[in-house]
Amino acid sequence: MLLNGVRVIEMGIWVAGPAAGGILADWGADVVKIEPPEGDPMRDALGKIGGVALPSNPPFALDNRAKRSVVVDARTAEGRELIHRLIADADIFLTNYRREALERMGVDFKTLSELNPGLVYCSVSGYGLEGPDRDRPGYDIGSFWARGGIAHLLTTPGSDPVPSRGGFGDHVTAVTATAGILAALHHREKTGEGQLVEASLLRTATYTLGWDYSMQSELGFALPAMSRSRSFMPTTLCYKCGDDRWIWLIGVEMERHWPILLKALGREDLAEDERFENARARAQHTEELIGTLDAEFIKRSRDEWAKRFDEVDLWWAPIQTPAEVLEDPQALAAGSFVDVPNADGSGTTRKVSGPIRFSGSAGRTDAPIPELGQHTDDILRGAGLDDATIQELRDKGAIR
Secondary structure, three states, X not given: OOOOOOEEEEEOOOOHHHHHHHHHHHOOOEEEEEEOOOOOHHHHOOOEEOOEEOOOOHHHHHHHXXXXXXXXXXXXXXXXXXXXXXXXXXXXXXXOOOHHXXXXXXXXXXXXHHHOOOOEEEEEEOOOOOOOOOOOOOHHHHHHHHOXXXXXXXXXXXXXXXXXXXXXXXXXXXXXHHHHHHHHHHHHHHHOOOEEEEEEHHHHHHHHOHHHHHHHHHHOOOOOOOOHHHOOOOOOOEEEOOOOOEEEEOOOOHHHHHHHHHHHHOOHHHHHOHHHOOHHHHHHOHHHHHHHHHHHHOOOOHHHHHHHHHHOOOOEEEOOOXXXXXXXXXXXXXXXXXXXXXXXXXXXXXXXXXXXXXXXEOOOOOOOOOOOOOOXXXXXXXXXXXXXXXXXXXXXXXXX
């Protein structure tokens, strides 16, 4: 595995920080997850939906598989001392606690960089480590989706903002944080110097929408969200087929793709319609054109349109449900999922893979999630503590 021998101490809760640790663990790093006595709150976040108890917590499993869990109470002096001991020889410290909590627990960057000068310290936060709102609770829905502008730019006039999917911005930020960690690790290998890596949900959101913010800054406007019926690019739009499934055209090269689309539809006559003679005219008569195309798409099923489009090399994609994506042969070929044997021998369960595949190394997608405090004794023994000392710490409430 690519990160064998890399030791990560994670003090993370919920999603964005642990998700970055999950990627590192998938790639072979030894990720020690330090949890408070009550555990990462994400462990119980999906305990029930609609009043019905769930048999498992797949979101927590995705972001925490292959880690080792140790329970340490950082509210005790002994707990803080123990955390320092674990970090003293670590390669990476990863956290998404807020600055005030980190300083209170003695695991802020200044303290840990003095303890371990070669440490790569990664802070994942809602709003960053500086500024008036650096200590404001953020979370995915607040820092990334709402304040980052994504909710606004996806809301069409007259519509209400829609909530984000769970973990959407968290996972984008986790990938960003992972990239920063590896760059800093490479720098340390060359120079011996550790450093602070800072990733925030807000900054990730502004980068993700970089086109829009660049236009707003330089040109004074960003393209607004438009209702489907008024889209100015009808050749790059979704259409409902006769079987109630949807297809998305990808006619981004409008002049080149327009005649191909007409051929696939069997509507070459529209090429002579002055309302649609070029991209400018089509944008000016967009509602009429979309209505015309809607009337054509409803005549055939999605599979029928897919066959016709492929015959003329028209670019398109299906709008798929989660159930369809899980069975998509291309998603499987791309490594998006892997079938993992169930612990009870009852077959397999399809699991989500990480975002990257390497030619010479497989990720640990099949690794189990740790029970709360499952590895406490083993980790402390590895740090040089004997059983008597471990029991003494347990008696004092510093560990569990």
